[in-house]
Amino acid sequence: MVKVSVVGATGFTGAVLTDLLAGHAGVELDALTSSSFTGRRVADVFPHLRVGARYVAYEPARMADSEYVFVCYPHAKAHPVVAELVDGGHRVIDLSADFRLKDATLYPEWYGFEHPRPDLIGEAVYGLPELYRDEITRARLVANPGCFPTGALLALAPLAERFCLELVVVDAKSGVSGAGRAPSDTTHFSHVHDNFKTYSEVGHRHTPEMVQELALAAGSPVPLSFTPHLLPVHRGILSTVYCRGGAEGGPEMSFDNEELYQLYTEFYAGEPFVEVRPATPSLREVQQTNSCRLALRGDSASGLVKVVSVIDNLVKGASGQAVQNMNIMAGFEETLGLGRRV
Secondary structure, three states: OEEEEEEOOOOHHHHHHHHHHHOOOOEEEEEEEOOOOOOOEHHHHOOOOOOOOEOEOOOHHHHOOOOEEEEOOOOOOOHHHHHHHHHOOOEEEEOOOOOOOOOHHHHHHHHOOOOOOHHHHHHOEEOOHHHHHHHHHHOOEEEOOOHHHHHHHHHHHHHHHHOOEEEEEEEEEEOHHHHOOOOOHHHOHHHHOOOOEEOOOOOOOOHHHHHHHHHHHHOOOOOEEEEEEEOOOOOOEEEEEEEEEOOOOOOOOOOOHHHHHHHHHHHOOOOOOEEEOOOOOOHHHOOOOOOEEEEEEEEOOOOEEEEEEEEOOOHHHHHHHHHHHHHHHHOOOOOOOOOOOO
16 A cells, blocks of 8 residues: 655646545545645535545645655746655656656747756656556656657557658547636636647647657657547547558568558567457547557558547546556556456
8 A cells, every 4th residue: 555645636637646546445535735726625626526635735744654645737847846745755657747757858849838857857867658668667766658649659659669660640539628627718617518620730749749759659750640639528538549650770661451461469468458359449439548559551542541539538548547647656567456447
């Protein structure tokens, strides 16, 4: 049994994380912090959560007994708290983007701040278990991946390792909860309902994260274009990833569906949360679960391989993956606390 705390527990990811941890057999909840709901009971703010604890203001001393701390602060606001907690001896899973990018000079351009802790950037482990499980085991700081990169990178990793990719296009659709709990004009019900649109067509913040991790998987940089869309649904991400390969530097891209299916099933053999399916999956199949489902289609006429990926943005794309990372760090069974819908 380990004690854990959640800093910023009243956003969408914080609430899902609280629910998952409350049902985790290896966890004792320590502190749940909130600046907006200090002193109120969890069940009063989120009636669907059967948690009797009260929210408290963030103070490092309140975390003193917690071996693991999850930080659910927004991008550009998490890094001071993360650094304080790591320096204080806690093992931290950060759900913001503040330690995902390995090049500190990218933060002013993509997140609007000069990063003060390049030492921790260098130490942080990118928390995609299917690619970095061994490193996560030993980590003091895990940078939990973004939701769009999780779906896209799981779709791309087997191809990037096997073939020489010359172009990748990620076309992804997300539910409204991906924008966070704070309301805005673009996520208002009357704007989203019965509607469908693109946004941040060039320059979405998750782009450098995808580019970084795809280059590491491929062994060299790969041109990548990413377009997100807003779906009129609460949760889930469906990504269709288009890949073009080149013969130079590696084997020619296969367009045979059986060969592609074998490549992916072998790559993800034994992975508890990645399922390779012959039929293309839908959002409903993975909503409220920590699963990613993938399907492959070779299109020789266009010279493309298409990979369809579906995840729940709040679970495998955020809180569930964070718990999966903690399980690895703590030496628990990786699926512990993640076998139910949330």
